[in-house]
Amino acid sequence: xxxxxxxxxxxxxxxxxxxxxxxxxxxxxxxxxxxxxxxxxxxxxxxxxxxxxxxxxxxxxxxxxxxxxxxxxxxxxxxxxxxxxxxxxxxxxxxxxxxxxxxxxxxxxxxxxxxxxxxxxxxxxxxxxxxxxxxxxxxxxxxxxxxxxxxxxxxxxxxxxxxxxxxxxxxxxxxxxxxxxxxxxxxxxxxxxxxxxxxxxxxxxxxxxxxxxxxxxxxxxxxxxxxxxxxxxxxxxxxxxxxxxxxxxxxxxxxxxxxxxxxxxxxxxxxxxxxxxxxxxxxxxxxxxx
Amino acid sequence: xxxxxxxxxxxxxxxxxxxxxxxxxxxxxxxxxxxxxxxxxxxxxxxxxxxxxxxxxxxxxxxxxxxxxxxxxxxxxxxxxxxxxxxxxxxxxxxxxxxxxxxxxxxxxxxxxxxxxxxxxxxxxxxxxxxxxxxxxxxxxxxxxxxxxxxxxxxxxxxxxxxxxxxxxxxxxxxxxxxxxxxxxxxxxxxxxxxxxxxxxxxxxxxxxxxxxxxxxxxxxxxxxxxxxxxxxxxxxxxxxxxxxxxxxxxxxxxxxxxxxxxxxxxxxxxxxxxxxxxxxxxxxxxxxxxxxxxxxxxxxxxxxxxxxxxxxxxxxxxxxxxxxxxxxxxxxxxxxxxxxxxxxxxxxxxxxxxxxxxxxxxxxxxxxxxxxx
Numbered sequence: 001x002x003x004x005x006x007x008x009x010x011x012x013x014x015x016x017x018x019x020x021x022x023x024x025x026x027x028x029x030x031x032x033x034x035x036x037x038x039x040x041x042x043x044x045x046x047x048x049x050x051x052x053x054x055x056x057x058x059x060x061x062x063x064x065x066x067x068x069x070x071x072x073x074x075x076x077x078x079x080x081x082x083x084x085x086x087x088x089x090x091x092x093x094x095x096x097x098x099x100x101x102x103x104x105x106x107x108x109x110x111x112x113x114x115x116x117x118x119x120x121x122x123x124x125x126x127x128x129x130x131x132x133x134x135x136x137x138x139x140x141x142x143x144x145x146x147x148x149x150x151x152x153x154x155x156x157x158x159x160x161x162x163x164x165x166x167x168x169x170x171x172x173x174x175x176x177x178x179x180x181x182x183x184x185x186x187x188x189x190x191x192x193x194x195x196x197x198x199x200x201x202x203x204x205x206x207x208x209x210x211x212x213x214x215x216x217x218x219x220x221x222x223x224x225x226x227x228x229x230x231x232x233x234x235x236x237x238x239x240x241x242x243x244x245x246x247x248x249x250x251x252x253x254x255x256x257x258x259x260x261x262x263x264x265x266x267x268x269x270x271x272x273x274x275x276x277x278x279x280x281x282x283x284x285x286x287x288x289x290x
Numbered sequence: 291x292x293x294x295x296x297x298x299x300x301x302x303x304x305x306x307x308x309x310x311x312x313x314x315x316x317x318x319x320x321x322x323x324x325x326x327x328x329x330x331x332x333x334x335x336x337x338x339x340x341x342x343x344x345x346x347x348x349x350x351x352x353x354x355x356x357x358x359x360x361x362x363x364x365x366x367x368x369x370x371x372x373x374x375x376x377x378x379x380x381x382x383x384x385x386x387x388x389x390x391x392x393x394x395x396x397x398x399x400x401x402x403x404x405x406x407x408x409x410x411x412x413x414x415x416x417x418x419x420x421x422x423x424x425x426x427x428x429x430x431x432x433x434x435x436x437x438x439x440x441x442x443x444x445x446x447x448x449x450x451x452x453x454x455x456x457x458x459x460x461x462x463x464x465x466x467x468x469x470x471x472x473x474x475x476x477x478x479x480x481x482x483x484x485x486x487x488x489x490x491x492x493x494x495x496x497x498x499x500x501x502x503x504x505x506x507x508x509x510x511x512x513x514x515x516x517x518x519x520x521x522x523x524x525x526x527x528x529x530x531x532x533x534x535x536x537x538x539x540x541x542x543x544x545x546x547x548x549x550x551x552x553x554x555x556x557x558x559x560x561x562x563x564x565x566x567x568x569x570x571x572x573x574x575x576x577x578x579x580x581x582x583x584x585x586x587x588x589x590x591x592x593x594x595x596x597x598x599x600x601x602x603x604x605x606x607x608x609x610x611x612x613x614x615x616x617x618x619x620x621x622x623x624x625x626x627x628x629x630x631x632x633x634x635x636x637x638x639x640x641x642x643x644x645x646x647x648x649x650x651x652x653x654x655x656x657x658x659x660x661x662x663x664x
Contacts, residue, residue, distance in 0.1 A: 008503055010551035010558075057297040062342050062424050062468065064335045067550075101337055114302065115409030117312050117402045126302070129337065161550075164558055 002201030003166065003247040006285035011165040013069040013284045014094065014156050015055075016149050017048055019084065020174035021077035026136035029270060030213030040210050041134035044173050047274050048073075049130040054278075054287045056101035065098035069286050072152045076145035077137035084132040093152045104129035140178040143185025150193050153203060157196060166284035168196065168203040171277055172240070175210045177233040190240035206280050207241040208273055209233070209266040217268055220244070220261040237264050251283050295403045295412065297348045300363045301339040303403040304330050304350055312402035314411055321395055321416045325361055328354035345464070346485040351419060358419035360482075363401070368413055372396060372485070375492065376415060382489040386458060389478035390451045393418045420480045425531070426467035429553055433538050433545035441542060444472065445535035451479045452528045459490045465527035466502035467553055504552035505530050508561045508591050526590075530555060533572070533583040540577045563591040 007013035025041035038046075052071065059066045072094045073084040085092050088103045107127050116122045153168045170193060178186060196203045211217075218234065221227055227234040241264035244257050255275060257263070263280075265272055281287045295303075304311060308329055313322040331351045333341040340348040340363075347362040376396035383391040399411035423431065425444075432440045448470075455462070462469070463486025471480040481487065505527035534554035537544055548568040549556040559566040572584035 006503065008551050008557075010504070010549050010556045053298070054296065057338055057340070057348075058343055060333070060336055060338050060340055060343050062333075063427050063430075064333070102335075104337075113407050115404035115407050117409065117411075121407050124302075 001247060003245050003283065005164060005166040005200040007068040007166060009067045011161060011163075012067055012096070013166045013286055014072070014153065014162070014168040015069060015281055015286070016072040016074065016152060016168060016170045017084075018074045018076070018145050018149050018170060018172040019044060019048065020140065020142070020176060021075040021135040021137055022140045022176050023077070023136055023138060024175050024212065025134075025210075030211045039134065039136070040175055041136045043270060044210065044273075045130075045132065045134040047270075047277050048173075049128070049132070050274075051277055051281055051287065052100060052131055053129060055281060056097055058285075058287060059097050059101070065101055067096045067098055069097050069284075070094045070156065071097065071100060072149070073132060074145050074148050074152075075132075075135055076141045077135065078139055079141055081141055081145035081148045084135070086132060089131070094156055100131060101129075103131075105131050105133070140174070140176045141182055142174065142176075142178040143182040143189060146172075146186050146189035146193065150189055150196070153193060153196050157198065162198060164199045167198045167201045169280050169284070170203065170205045171208065171280045172205065173208045173210060173273070173277075174237075175212055177236070183232075183236055187236060187239055194242055201245065201247075202242075204242045204245075204263065204280070204283075205240060206263040206276060207237045207265075208268075208276055209237055209264075210273060211267040211269075215267040218264075218266040219268060219272065220255070220257045221264065222258055222261045234266055237266060238262055240264075248283055252279065255279055293405060294364060294366045295405055297338065297340055297343070299403050299405050300348055300350070300401075303401055304361075304363075305339055312411075314397075314399055314402070319397060319400075321359070322397055322400055322414075324354040324356070325352050325359060325416060328352045328359070330361075342468075344469075344483050344485070346483075347415070358421070360417045360419045362415040362417065363403075364413060364415075368396075369485075371492070372415075373398060373413075375488065376484065378489050378491060379484055379487060382458075382460075388454070388458065388460070390454060390481050391460075392420055392480055392482070394484050415484075417482075417484075420471040420473055420482070422471050422473040424468050424482075425470035425472055425479065426553060428472040429467065429535065429538060430545060433542040436542045438539050438542060441535060441539035443476070445532065445539055447472075447476075447479050448528075448532055448535055451481075452524075452532070454478075455524070459521070460487070461521055462487050462524050464502055465524045465531065466505040467531065469502075470531075502527070503557040504549065504555060504560065508563075529583065529587055530560070533580065533587055536577065536583060537572055537575065537580045540575060540580055544571075560591050563588045 005011060021041065025044070026039055029038055029040050029043055055069060055071070056065065059068045074081055075084040076082070083091060083093060085095060086105050089095050089100065106129070108130050109125055109127050111123055111125055113121050114124050149170055153170075156162055156168065177183070190205055193203050194205055215231070215234075216228060218226065218228070221238055224235070224238065227238055241262040244252065244259065244261050244263055246259060249257070249259055265276055278287055308327055311326050313326045315323050315326070329352070330339055331341070331353055332339055333351075339350065341351045342349040346366070347364050350361040350363065352359045352361050373396045376394050379391060379394055382388065383393070394415060394417045396413065396415050398413050400414040402409055402411050422428070429441065429444065432444065462481055464483060469481065469483045471482055473480060507526040531553060534552070537554055544554060548554065548559060555568055559568045563569055566588070569584055569588045573581050573588065575581045575584065
C-alpha cells in the first residue's frame, strides 16, 4: 500500500515548490474585492510562506525542531529557473526544515482583524517570519523549472534515509502558458518527475493555475472532456498533474476530488489555491488539513 | 465540522499578558485561573511558543504562581469520550496511587481563540508538568555519556512501569519515547499524552488510530489499517522499547546507529526484519536478555510480514489475563515468546511486579493455560 508513510526524521519528506515569477504575476488577483490590491505574486508568496511556517510548527519537539522534511523553492522567469531561498539560505537547492525556520529572510508586520469576546472585532498588529519575497519578471521558462525540480528530486532520492519516505510532492503554481519549446519540455519533465518514486509510491505533481481573469474555474478534471475546448494551457496542466492516488481519496475532504481526477485547479479563487497547497503538505502529516 | 485553531491562533490567544487571556473560569475551573495568572514559557531555540506538538494537540508550558503546568490545545474536535476519560484517569490515578500517571483535567469551552474574525471557546486539557526529559532525550544523553548503569536503571524502570500498567489494566495506546517522561532520581517513569489512554472500565476508545512509526506492529504500519482498541495494543511498543533500552545499556554506542528518530530500531528494521543489520547485531549480543528479546521480536515481525497474522492480538483476544513479562537473564537465547499468560492472583497483587521480575521462569506461548513454568 502506497502513500501511508508520515514524515519523520528517519524518513523525511520532500516538498518542492515551483513558482512562476513571470511578469503577469505582478497583476492583481481577478475578482479580488477586498481592496487590498494584492498582486498574484504577493498572494502566492504569502500562501507558501504561511505553509512553510506551519510545517515548522509541526516539527516542534521537546529537544528543538525535528528534521521531518526538506523543502526546495524554485522560481522561474526570464530565461532561467533559480532557487528562491535568499540571504543565509541563498543558493541552496534543498533545505531541512529546522534550518529554514531558524533562518527567515525577514519579519513582516501585518494588521489583522481578530474576533474578541469583549470588544467584538479588533485590529491587531502581528509579526510573521517569511523566507522569500514576491518576484515577477520576464518570460515563462516552465520546462527549465521542472528540469531543475527533477534534478533536485533525483539527487534527494539517492539518500538511503529517503528510500521509504512519503514520495516527493511538487506543488507547481503558475498563471501562464509557456512557448511551444518550453511546453514540450515541461510536459516531458512532468512525466519524468511523476515516474520517480520511493517505496511509498510515486512523486506527486500538483498543478495550480492562478487566474488570469478570463478563463472559467476548473477544479480537479476527471478526463480531457472536462477541459475547455482548444485550451492549450489547460491541456498542458492537465497532462502534467498527477492522478489522485486511490489511497489518498479519504484525505481530500472538502476539496471534493473525485476518484481518478487530476490534482489540478485552474482559475480558482484564492481560498481554493490555499486549500490545495495545504493539502499537498498535509497528506504526509507535515501539516494538518484545514 | 467547525475548524480548529492552528498553532498561530492558539499562540495569539496565549501570548497575551498574564491575567488578560480569555479563559472561562468558574467553580471547579481554578486550574484555568492558574494558567491565566501564569506565563507561557517559550522553548529555547524554537521560534514557536508551543513546546511540542502531538497528533491531537499543541502543548504549551506554563509557569503558574505555584507550579508548572502543561496546556494541551486541541488540533481537532476531541473524541466524544475524552472528557469522561480524563475524569476517570485522574480518579483512577488518585485511587490506585499510580505514579506513572500525571494529573490531567479536561475543560470544555475553556479558552477563547479567534480564527480571523470568528472566535469561540475551545476545550483544553491541563496537566501537571513533569520535570525531566522525555525517554528519547534521556536515553540519548545517557548513551552519549556511556552511562550503562543509568541506562540499565532506565530499562528496569521501564519494565516496572509496564508491569504495573498491565496489573492495573491501563492501556496507553501510543507508547513511544516522546510520550514518556523520565523524572530525575529513581521515581517512576510518567506517561504523557492521554488522548488514547484508557483505564479499566473503558473497552474502546473513540479516537483515530495511531501509528508512531518504529513502535507499531508491522502488520499495522504496512497496511495502514486502523487497529481499533485492543487491550494489548501497548505490547509491541513496550517490547521494542525494552529491547532498545536493554541493548543501549549493554552497548551505548548503538544510539543513532540505525535510526535518528527512535531509540534503536527504525521502522525499516521492523518492517523488513530479514534485511535488518540491527537485528543481526542484537541477536548476536553477548547479553542473553538482549539476544532473546531481539530474536523474539524479529520472529514476530517476520511472521507478521509473512502471514499477516498478529500473534499479540490473538493473545489479547483470549479471555484470561495476560501479563507482560520481562525476560530474566537466565533465560536461554532461543526461548520462544515474551508475552504470556499469568495467573490472576499474581496480576492482582501490587508486589507481583517484583515477584514476576524475580521469577526464574521459562515461557512457552504454545501452552493453552498456565504458561509460566518454574
